[in-house]
Amino acid sequence: MTERLITHLRHVDLAVPDYQTQLDFYTNAWGLKAEHSDTGLTFLAAEGSPEQYVVRLRQSADKRIDLISFGAKDAADVDTLAGQLARDGVRLVSEPGDLQTPGGGYGFRFFDNEGRTVEVSSDVGVRQHRAIEEGESIPVRLSHVVINSADPEGTRAFYEKHLAFALSDTLMHPHMGEMMWFMRVNSWHHSMAIARCPHPSLHHASFELRGLDEYMRGTGRLLRAGVEKIWGPGRHLAGGNTFSYFLDPSGNTMEYTTELEEIDEDTWHPHLYDSTNPDVADQWGTANQMNEFVATKSFNDPDKGLFVAPPV
Structure with a gap:
């Protein structure tokens, strides 16, 4: 490898x-x-x-x-x-x-x-940062990014071969086959995931909050502000992290999360999870059902920047 x-x-x-x-x-x-x-x-x-x-x-x-x-x-x-x-x-x-x-x-x-x-x-300079205080419902860090791919098997192979990403878990559907691959570069369960989609695009970006209370406070704050929630609050099985997915004004999906699993890379064995099992999508059973509306929103618009480097 x-x-x-x-x-x-x-x-x-x-x-x-x-x-x-x-x-x-x-x-x-x-x-x-x-x-x-x-x-x-x-x-x-x-x-x-x-x-x-x-x-x-x-x-x-x-x-x-x-x-x-x-x-x-x-x-x-x-x-x-x-x-x-x-x-x-x-x-x-x-x-x-x-x-x-x-x-x-x-x-x-x-x-x-x-x-x-x-x-x-x-060698990027470290930013002067601070400890997020109890009850403070703002992001601590960027947790992970999920990309949509029209060739997810090829994309997974690319990141494994060239950047040494490792597979943590896979989601599958009984009729559609494997649908999402959770990939890691350190002990966090995933820093990136790859989702099957008709076109390449951003699936979502996820931000870690301080803890469970702060995550729920943040979810509630966005709901009170009228930000459109598409899925959550709940807790995934793969990665064990909580989730609340919202749409930004451009239609990009953004996630508040906490308690993403840290694993022992030397002993970890990837799971294959059936996404139609309700406990796989949400262990708590509190989130709205994963349906065509949620899936379509997460497909996002086709990325218009492929093979075109950004100007800055």
Whole structure:
């Protein structure tokens, strides 16, 4: 197996036409903090995270995933990984070099098998962060990102072969086969998951809250604010984490979660879960039923940024 050279998920960068509406949502409703803003570009930090930012928001005519960013231990690992990808025929967007984003660092970008832009970086400056206090219902960190794929088997194989992702669990449907793959790069059950979909797009981005009480308070705060909830609150079986899924103004699904499982990678064996079992979707039985409405919302709009690198 390829040596794992990435350490963790850093941030997800989104481009949206309704930039100001989105910025208002992520700061005033979702609970992120805007920093390092420029015209049509804002870096959004989670107060409890050492990452410089967990979401980058960019104004664009096209709605797309601009970038998914992962961390590496050091510049040597960044160089090694870039060399391996190039030798394997993966298309690099940029060669390793100094980053011009907040916190600096050293990194490079490449296209994955379906054309998403991915960044790997090291030596990014640590943000001055703080402990989230009891009862404070704002995100602590970016937990994971789930992508929709028209070729999920190929996408899984790409991330396993080139980035040493490991499979934690799989969801299947008796009539449709395997539907979602939970992939890890460290002891967290998943940093990314891949969902079967007619087209590549963002399925959802998930944000960890301090604990169960804060997660419920956050869910309630968004409901009171009139943010559209599509699924939850509940607790998944795969990963064991809680979930409340909401739509941002652009129609991207965002999740509040907590208590994502940490596993022993040396002894873990992946499960194959039947998604039609109600306990698989929601162990508590409190969430609305997973139905065609919820699934369709999570399909999102087709990503318009495939094999087109973001301008920044």
